[in-house]
Amino acid sequence: MRINSPRMTVIYNACNKASRSLIRDFGEIEKLQVSTKGPGDFVTASDKRTEKIVIEELLKAHPDYGILSEEVGVINKENKDHRWIIDPIDGTFNFLNGIPHFAISIGYEEKGEIVCGMIFDPIKNETFFAEKGTGAFFNNSRIRVTKKNKLINCALATGGPKSDSPRKENIFEEYTKISRVVDAPIRKFGSAALGLAYVAAGRFDAYWEWELNYWDVAAGMVILKEAGGYIEFLEPGAPTSNKRNVIATNSNIHEELKGLLIKKNIE
Numbered sequence: 601m602r603i604n605s606p607r608m609t610v611i612y613n614a615c616n617k618a619s620r621s622l623i624r625d626f627g628e629i630e631k632l633q634v635s636t637k638g639p640g641d642f643v644t645a646s647d648k649r650t651e652k653i654v655i656e657e658l659l660k661a662h663p664d665y666g667i668l669s670e671e672v673g674v675i676n677k678e679n680k681d682h683r684w685i686i687d688p689i690d691g692t693f694n695f696l697n698g699i700p701h702f703a704i705s706i707g708y709e710e711k712g713e714i715v716c717g718m719i720f721d722p723i724k725n726e727t728f729f730a731e732k733g734t735g736a737f738f739n740n741s742r743i744r745v746t747k748k749n750k751l752i753n754c755a756l757a758t759g760g761p762k763s764d765s766p767r768k769e770n771i772f773e774e775y776t777k778i779s780r781v782v783d784a785p786i787r788k789f790g791s792a793a794l795g796l797a798y799v800a801a802g803r804f805d806a807y808w809e810w811e812l813n814y815w816d817v818a819a820g821m822v823i824l825k826e827a828g829g830y831i832e833f834l835e836p837g838a839p840t841s842n843k844r845n846v847i848a849t850n851s852n853i854h855e856e857l858k859g860l861l862i863k864k865n866i867e
């Protein structure tokens with residue numbers, strides 16, 4: 601693994617340690633306790649265990665850094681300049697159903713900007729990571745977004761809607777309409793973090809989803825940018841942590857896809 605900065609090493613070690621129990625839990629999925637946070641929003645004992653290990657490791661390295669993590673919320677809230685943004689399992693629904701497509705996602709935010717991040721898929725043993733200014737990587741290799749410039753030839757992916765979304769029907773409709781426009785099915789693999797990582801790695805040409813949370817996208821933001829992609833949040837003016845509607849592309853097809861999405865949204 602081409603990790604050569606102290607901060608990336610801290611993140612990698614945290615992911616690696618947490619992944620051991622996560623892999624074990626995935627093998628014994630039927631024994632896991634499950635609770636719900638809201639309609640369709642599951643949290644497993646494994647989300648909590650993974651989060652605990654990740655946080656312990658990160659705090660060991662930097663006891664004073666702030667943390668925003670999906671299940672426990674905020675730690676060291678006075679430190680706003682140095683924060684970890686954590687999703688312990690992105691893709692819990694897949695995890696719960698024994699589908700090997702989920703990841704640990706950790707971003708590091710400095711003075712409001714995500715400057716490094718890692719998306720760690722423990723089952724496929726695939727690690728996507730980047731640090732601002734030094735490129736994006738997949739395991740040992742440098743990654744770049746695709747060069748495709750026509751939507752019709754593209755692999756598009758999305759996610760959602762959440763079961764309690766007020767825009768649920770519109771989102772389903774939009775999905776069907778865009779599928780028709782590009783004359784191809786749109787992929788929905790169930791992990792927003794891996795969706796962004798896959799655009800960065802050139803597996804997808806674009807990923808979009810509405811009503812995400814900051815921890816779903818934090819690491820992906822820097823990985824995608826460092827891979828030459830473009831990520832846009834459709835709430836101009838909102839602070840990054842409140843931006844929830846995401847379009848992430850190889851940058852060449854950005855305007856075409858955005859135009860279509862906005863058009864479909866208001867039709």
Ligand code: IPD
Nearest residue numbers: 689690691692759760790791792
């Ligand atoms: C979810 C996944 C899913 C996306 C949801 C997210 P979780 O995260 O990223 O793909 O469609 O919007 O909430 O709950 O598995 O961490």
Ligand code: CA
Nearest residue numbers: 687690691816
């Ligand atoms: Ca998530």
Ligand code: CA
Nearest residue numbers: 670687689690
């Ligand atoms: Ca999660």
